[in-house]
Each structure stands twice: as C-alpha cells, then as structure tokens.
Amino acid sequence: MAREGASLPSPKLEYPLVRPARIAVLGLTVEQESGIHTFSEWNSAVLNKYRPCALAGWLPDLIQAGRLRESGHLAACQLSHPLLVFSTPEQGPLDEDAHSTLWRWFGLPVYEQIRTAEGRLVAVECETRNGFHLAGEDAANHDGPACDCGHGRRWVPAVTGSSVTAATPESGRPLTTAAGD
Numbered sequence: 001m002a003r004e005g006a007s008l009p010s011p012k013l014e015y016p017l018v019r020p021a022r023i024a025v026l027g028l029t030v031e032q033e034s035g036i037h038t039f040s041e042w043n044s045a046v047l048n049k050y051r052p053c054a055l056a057g058w059l060p061d062l063i064q065a066g067r068l069r070e071s072g073h074l075a076a077c078q079l080s081h082p083l084l085v086f087s088t089p090e091q092g093p094l095d096e097d098a099h100s101t102l103w104r105w106f107g108l109p110v111y112e113q114i115r116t117a118e119g120r121l122v123a124v125e126c127e128t129r130n131g132f133h134l135a136g137e138d139a140a141n142h143d144g145p146a147c148d149c150g151h152g153r154r155w156v157p158a159v160t161g162s163s164v165t166a167a168t169p170e171s172g173r174p175l176t177t178a179a180g181d
C-alpha cells in the first residue's frame, strides 16, 4: 500500500551521534534536513556520486549495499560513521549474524532503530548498547526502568519469532500469547 503523498509528515532520521556531512538514507523517506539525502530507489552509481559518510536504511538495503561494497562497487563512498539500521517491531533487534555480517562488509559500528513499516520511530538503541529507549509518545506512556545511561526509559524489544509479543508499548496491554492455540 503506497502512501506517497499522504498527509503525514515524513519521520525524522534521528541519527544518534553528531551527524557527518552526508548521510544516505536507503528505502525510507525521512524529513528533509541538510546533510541527509533520501534514496527511495538507489544503485551503486548514485551512491558513489553522493559519496555518503554514513548509511541508514532497512536491513535488506544495507545488505545490498554491503554486497556492493564487498565487490568493490561502492569504492567512491567514504563511509566513516556508524551504520543506522531500521527494523520493524516484528523484525526485532538484529541478531548476531546480522551484526557480524555488517561488520565484515563495512567495518563500522551499527546503531539500530525500531520503526513501524511507515517509518514512525518506536525505539532507538541506547548509546551504551544495553537495550533501547522508547521514542516519542511511547516513551511518555512507558514506566519501565530508567536506563543505565541516565537518559530515558530502558525498553527491551520482545524476542523475535512472535509478532504477538513484539512491542505493543503504545497500547499498554499486557503481553499475552493470544495466538497459537
């Protein structure tokens, strides 16, 4: 269901660190800010031309970019800043394999953001890598433990494999296992 031209504003990127000069966002239209360029369709040629310092995007896009990098097709990209990976609540946090594969291809740290399929930010990975912080209105309605980092409430996404238990923070409903029996 394409939502191009919908009245909802584009979500913000929310890069977790000081932003480098050029970030390429793959596959998600985010709010236009200086130094951030959205590529809803992309290939190695357009990325090489833009010369991003950092990449952000859904895992399949970053896997594609990683393969291109490994094969030398992203030679002109001066990637130097952490990758920003988007996952839906159902996809959940990246597993060890995804982390190690991305590391092999890029040699860069990875920060993860949980977003709905439309891109709305649900949670951002804490800089201490010890869980996530809920974002936006979810954070205001959440009374989980304070995060060790001193900012925000700590939230640990549900283990993947069950979309039922994966993140219903906005509803406040108890996480029951309603499906499967």
Ligand SMILES: [Zn+2]
Pocket (backbone or CB within 6 Å): 126, 127, 128, 133, 147, 148, 149, 150, 151, 152
């Ligand atoms: Zn934290």
